[in-house]
Amino acid sequence: MAKKTRKPIDDRLLDTAIEQFGRNGLEGASTRAIAAAAGTAMSSITYHYGGKEGLYLAAARRIAEQIAGRLAGTLQGAPDPEQLDAEDALAQLVVLADAALGLMLSPESAAWSRFIIREQAEPTEGFEILWDRVMGPVTTRLVRLVQRAGPAGLRPADARVRAVTLFGQVLVFRVARAAALRVTGWRDIGPAQSTEIRRILHAQVRAIVTAT
Amino acid sequence: MAKKTRKPIDDRLLDTAIEQFGRNGLEGASTRAIAAAAGTAMSSITYHYGGKEGLYLAAARRIAEQIAGRLAGTLQGAPDPEQLDAEDALAQLVVLADAALGLMLSPESAAWSRFIIREQAEPTEGFEILWDRVMGPVTTRLVRLVQRAGPAGLRPADARVRAVTLFGQVLVFRVARAAALRVTGWRDIGPAQSTEIRRILHAQVRAIVTAT
DNA sequence: GTCTATACTACGATAGAC
DNA sequence: GTCTATCGTAGTATAGAC
Numbered sequence: 001m002a003k004k005t006r007k008p009i010d011d012r013l014l015d016t017a018i019e020q021f022g023r024n025g026l027e028g029a030s031t032r033a034i035a036a037a038a039g040t041a042m043s044s045i046t047y048h049y050g051g052k053e054g055l056y057l058a059a060a061r062r063i064a065e066q067i068a069g070r071l072a073g074t075l076q077g078a079p080d081p082e083q084l085d086a087e088d089a090l091a092q093l094v095v096l097a098d099a100a101l102g103l104m105l106s107p108e109s110a111a112w113s114r115f116i117i118r119e120q121a122e123p124t125e126g127f128e129i130l131w132d133r134v135m136g137p138v139t140t141r142l143v144r145l146v147q148r149a150g151p152a153g154l155r156p157a158d159a160r161v162r163a164v165t166l167f168g169q170v171l172v173f174r175v176a177r178a179a180a181l182r183v184t185g186w187r188d189i190g191p192a193q194s195t196e197i198r199r200i201l202h203a204q205v206r207a208i209v210t211a212t
Numbered sequence: 213m214a215k216k217t218r219k220p221i222d223d224r225l226l227d228t229a230i231e232q233f234g235r236n237g238l239e240g241a242s243t244r245a246i247a248a249a250a251g252t253a254m255s256s257i258t259y260h261y262g263g264k265e266g267l268y269l270a271a272a273r274r275i276a277e278q279i280a281g282r283l284a285g286t287l288q289g290a291p292d293p294e295q296l297d298a299e300d301a302l303a304q305l306v307v308l309a310d311a312a313l314g315l316m317l318s319p320e321s322a323a324w325s326r327f328i329i330r331e332q333a334e335p336t337e338g339f340e341i342l343w344d345r346v347m348g349p350v351t352t353r354l355v356r357l358v359q360r361a362g363p364a365g366l367r368p369a370d371a372r373v374r375a376v377t378l379f380g381q382v383l384v385f386r387v388a389r390a391a392a393l394r395v396t397g398w399r400d401i402g403p404a405q406s407t408e409i410r411r412i413l414h415a416q417v418r419a420i421v422t423a424t
Numbered sequence: 425g426t427c428t429a430t431a432c433t434a435c436g437a438t439a440g441a442c
Numbered sequence: 443g444t445c446t447a448t449c450g451t452a453g454t455a456t457a458g459a460c
Binding site (some may be wrong): 019023024025027028038074094114119120121122123128131135136139142143157158160161162163164165167168169171172173175176177178179182183184185196197200201203204206207208210211212 | 223235236237239240255280325328329331332333334335336339343348351354355369370372373374375376377379380381382383384385388389390391392394395397407408412415416418419420422423424
Binding site (some may be wrong): 221252253256257259374 | 443444445446
């Protein structure tokens with residue numbers, strides 16, 4: 001099923017599927033509504049993806065592809081953590097955090113994140129796809145950078161937990177966005193707010209990683 | 213399912229509703245399934261709550277009640293942030309973070325969090341209920357403590373963003389639990405892992421809040 | 425390849441028995 | 443207060459026209 005056709009129907013179906021599966025879940029979303037929103041007949045889903053489940057997994061693959069594509073610019077040619085000193089590792093951490101935050105704040109990621117959060121709470125085969133293609137590689141790098149940038153003698157297990165909490169600081173702006181808006185008093189998270197978050201995030205990445 | 217003969221039918225309906233609405237959403241969950249799992253007829257939902265939507269909002273109220281009850285021990289009689297010096301405010305922050313983490317890690321909160329996360333991504337009237345009764349009061353206190361514990365001259369807007377990221381560090385263990393388990397290599401988050409997280413969290417709360 | 429038509433199941437709401 | 447029965451709607455899947 002891993003086809004890379006450029007047929008508009010396929011693409012529109014996938015985009016709509018990500019949106020609606022993210023919003024309503026595998027069971028909650030209806031193939032009729034997805035097909036209608038994509039401007040085609042429901043049976044096209046059967047034809048192209050074998051059914052609802054096939055469409056769902058294809059949507060997961062698509063999300064992984066798109067996130068990987070967005071992060072490619074940051075990860076391509078990025079230095080190997082093992083060969084960095086603490087200061088350079090910290091700088092690379094900030095770069096990675098920036099990229100992750102950009103992802104979380106991008107409007108395009110709203111649908112992806114809904115889909116992914118669902119998979120976190122109730123993992124299916126879709127989680128494996130997402131983990132293997134995006135989350136795994138990125139978190140591996142994240143942990144290595146934390147290990148490198150952290151205080152000498154930082155236990156590997158600690159570095160992993162720190163990496164998770166680091167990720168949480170970025171994640172919260174997507175996952176708890178409604179609450180974050182109320183706490184900050186912002187009406188939306190636009191460029192101005194994004195800059196503010198980034199500034200504070202940089203300081204805190206430094207503080208978290210270097211804390212003894 | 214454990215037999216709870218003493219529990220009134222509407223309580224069993226609410227507990228089941230939280231579980232199933234959290235898992236499948238308002239649209240995805242079916243009143244038939246909820247009623248069946250609660251051991252009653254579907255029409256009981258109409259009788260007690262007026263319909264599906266009424267049950268959903270009642271579930272939101274129930275979640276708010278239960279979380280408030282769990283935090284009551286921590287918040288009751290807790291000192292007013294405005295009257296604390298930086299050090300005591302930091303200590304109170306740690307107490308609050310501990311309570312929040314305990315909430316996130318508790319098995320009972322799994323269903324609640326699914327429900328709440330859904331409301332964050334797609335807020336409905338249920339979000340207002342949750343905000344007014346729990347999130348609002350708790351985050352207000354959180355922001356005040358951060359302001360108090362932070363460096364002198366910390367801008368209020370900064371304190372709010374820091375409060376959000378602080379919350380993210382705790383939230384991540386519930387929301388991105390599947391990923392967190394893979395990153396840490398843990399099979400589950402039990403007492404041992406909980407202690408480890410707590411230890412690191414304390415250090416990082418301190419680091420985040422006092423960072424200049 | 426994309427459509428319409430159809431078979432079958434499950435949904436939420438409601439009426440009425442008890 | 444809780445049940446069963448039933449209505450109209452909407453769901454997925456599939457067959458077949460074009």
